[in-house]
Each structure stands twice: as structure tokens, then as C-alpha cells.
Amino acid sequence: MSDYSKYSPQTRFAHMARPKAGLGTPVNTSIQRASTLLFERAEDLYRGDVRGYGRHGVEVHDNLKDIFCELEGGKGASLTPSGLAACTLAIMSIVKAGDHLLLTDSTYGPVRNFCLNYLNTIGVETEIYDPHIGGNIESLIRDNTSLIWLESPGSLTFEIQNLPAIATAAKARDVTTIIDNTWSGGITLKPLSLGIDISVHSATKYFGGHSDLLAGVVISGSENLAKKVAQTSKYIGHSLAADDAYQILRGMRTVFPRFQQAESTALELAQWLSERSDVELVLHPALPEHPDHALWARDFTGGACTFSFTLKDKTEAHAVKFINGLNIFGIGYSYGGFESLAIHCGPQLKRSLSKQNFKGPLVRLACGVEASKDLIHDLKQGFNAIS
Numbered sequence: 001m002s003d004y005s006k007y008s009p010q011t012r013f014a015h016m017a018r019p020k021a022g023l024g025t026p027v028n029t030s031i032q033r034a035s036t037l038l039f040e041r042a043e044d045l046y047r048g049d050v051r052g053y054g055r056h057g058v059e060v061h062d063n064l065k066d067i068f069c070e071l072e073g074g075k076g077a078s079l080t081p082s083g084l085a086a087c088t089l090a091i092m093s094i095v096k097a098g099d100h101l102l103l104t105d106s107t108y109g110p111v112r113n114f115c116l117n118y119l120n121t122i123g124v125e126t127e128i129y130d131p132h133i134g135g136n137i138e139s140l141i142r143d144n145t146s147l148i149w150l151e152s153p154g155s156l157t158f159e160i161q162n163l164p165a166i167a168t169a170a171k172a173r174d175v176t177t178i179i180d181n182t183w184s185g186g187i188t189l190k191p192l193s194l195g196i197d198i199s200v201h202s203a204t205k206y207f208g209g210h211s212d213l214l215a216g217v218v219i220s221g222s223e224n225l226a227k228k229v230a231q232t233s234k235y236i237g238h239s240l241a242a243d244d245a246y247q248i249l250r251g252m253r254t255v256f257p258r259f260q261q262a263e264s265t266a267l268e269l270a271q272w273l274s275e276r277s278d279v280e281l282v283l284h285p286a287l288p289e290h291p292d293h294a295l296w297a298r299d300f301t302g303g304a305c306t307f308s309f310t311l312k313d314k315t316e317a318h319a320v321k322f323i324n325g326l327n328i329f330g331i332g333y334s335y336g337g338f339e340s341l342a343i344h345c346g347p348q349l350k351r352s353l354s355k356q357n358f359k360g361p362l363v364r365l366a367c368g369v370e371a372s373k374d375l376i377h378d379l380k381q382g383f384n385a386i387s
């Protein structure tokens, strides 16, 4: 691989981890589909210093891991068959029976479920903490605390966490920190540089980018942790199909322009909504009125494609009617694809501590690459449906 380190990320991502140009070589890494890998000599089967079996990946997986490490400044990456699998792999790499885990109240629902409803059955205790706790997390750390799980901004509710303060408190007690960094795509937040140990992503979102595959990645800030995660992945047996790894690598080539367009559309829509009298609250950390705006401005270099807002003096039934009144926004989970999406959050919003007391129903928008004026027109139709 040539040295692209002097270039900006979008240039690096277009050029790194590709085959060397020769006489008529393809631009992209070829997909090799393999379970069995063959050896010429029996004595090579157990060498251990070459690929042995398809589950451990082929060249396309190596290229993808390299580019993920480059994205976050990581020392090693493990690929998983979904984003949720990346989250659970990272957790399982750190905790053991008898341990105590601190989980932010703003955690993505399925990860919360895994900790509260599965880890408890294998002797790991989960304690939920307020996402705004900052350095005071120190008071919750016990002798058997092995992991602090972060997500910033929080899923659906967009609280920003004080990452360096939490990382410092954790390091002082030898506790590992892991962040679910899916929202920022690793593009507008670099948690490893702020002292967090491991960053996980649902690659399903921006990197896949086209709503047609599932994948995840665990990126570690040290070689030691990277080895630990890779070993746990081997124990569990995670693998990612070469075709899916290829599609993620393909998405990586264009992730910057796609992300930037969706990010700027999301901000434009958030600003437009915040000026409407029928909107109570817009939860986008780039807006100066967001309660955590200062923290966001300190640690992030930009936004992302999703944010939420609440309808003023309306009920959950109005939120349903609002979303049904939209034409361009699809009704569905996820984000980071080329197409915009909307969901009402009420039925899946689980919080133990942070009493948000939203005065109206919460709606989350995920912006795709459509023209923002068309999306604004679409939102007007939603408001018409409930006015």
C-alpha cells in the first residue's frame, strides 16, 4: 500500500487498500468466495502464519479492516455479520462472569436488551448510568467493573456524553471503555483520539449506504485489545461473507460525499423545523439550543444524517398520522442509506434514569441524498395531515 497519509481522508479512502496498478489490473479488489482454502503440502495446513480457512477472511476483508483502522486511528479491526453482533462481540471480549458493566441510559435498544436480559444469565451485572454523568462516573466504578459502554449522541434522544472525562475516570481504575460510534460514521467523531479504548459501528448504515446488507466492525485503539477481540470472534465463529465485505469496501469509496450531503440536509431540516411553531423541540446537537451543544462543538467536527424532534401539543397518534402523511420519507428503521426514513420513537423508547419529559411525541428523521427542498415539501405534507 502506498503512503497516502499526507492526503485528506476522502482522498485516502478513494485510493487506499486497492490492488497495485499493473498491466490492465482492475480498480477494485476481486471477490474471492471461499470456505475451504487449499494447500499444496500437508505440512502447511497447521503453519498458523497464513490464512487457514474461509471464516477468517480473504483479501477483501483485509482491505476493509485496513480502511476501518485508517478511519478511526485503530490498531486492529474485527468484522461481524451485523452491527448488533459488533456490539455484543466487543462486550463479550471484555466481560466475564462476576463482572459489573456500566451502560449509558441512551444505549441503542437491542444492545440494552442484550446486557439486561442476556448478560445477567451468565453472571454479568449491568448498571444503567445517566448519559450526562461525565467524570462523576468514578463514583459508580466498583472493584469488579470491567466495562463502561457509551453511545454519543444517544440513540433516538441525542444526548452528548463527556467522552474524555469518562475515559479518564475509567483509565484510573483500569476499566475498558467502548463506544457505539455508528451515528458519526467515525467521520465527525474520533473517539479513540479522545481516550476511548474501542469504537464499534453498524457498517450497515453509512458504509453499506444502500440499505441492502448488514455488517459491523469493532475497531480497537491498542494491539492488545484488537487481539482480544479477534480471539473472541474466533471463539464465537463470526464471519462476514466476502460479497458483503466487498459491498462495504465499495461503499467506503463514496462514504464521504454521501455522508456530507446527508449531514448538511439533516442540519437544514433541523433548522427549518426549529423555526416552526408546531414543533416543540429539535434534538440535533449542532443546533445552539441543544442542551449539550457546547460538548458537541468541543469533540465533534460535524453532524450526521439523523436527528429527532417532538410535535407540540400532540399525541402519539398524531406522530403516526404525521409519518403516514409523508411521501418521500420511507417508514422504516435504520439510516445512512441513500433514501430518507422516518419513525415515531415512542413505542421503542426505553429509559431508566433520564426523565426527558418530552411534551410531545418524538419523531426521528434519517436523511438520504434527495434534494432538501423536496424533503421540506414532504415534511409540510406531514404537518398538513395533522393540522
Ligand SMILES: *Cc1c(COP(=O)(O)O)cnc(C)c1O
Pocket (backbone or CB within 6 Å): 082, 083, 084, 085, 087, 108, 155, 180, 182, 183, 201, 202, 203, 204, 205, 214, 215, 216, 334
Ligand atoms: C443500527 C444500529 C446498530 C445495529 O446495527 P445492525 O447492523 O442493524 O445490526 C447498533 N447501534 C446503533 C447506534 C445503530 O444505529
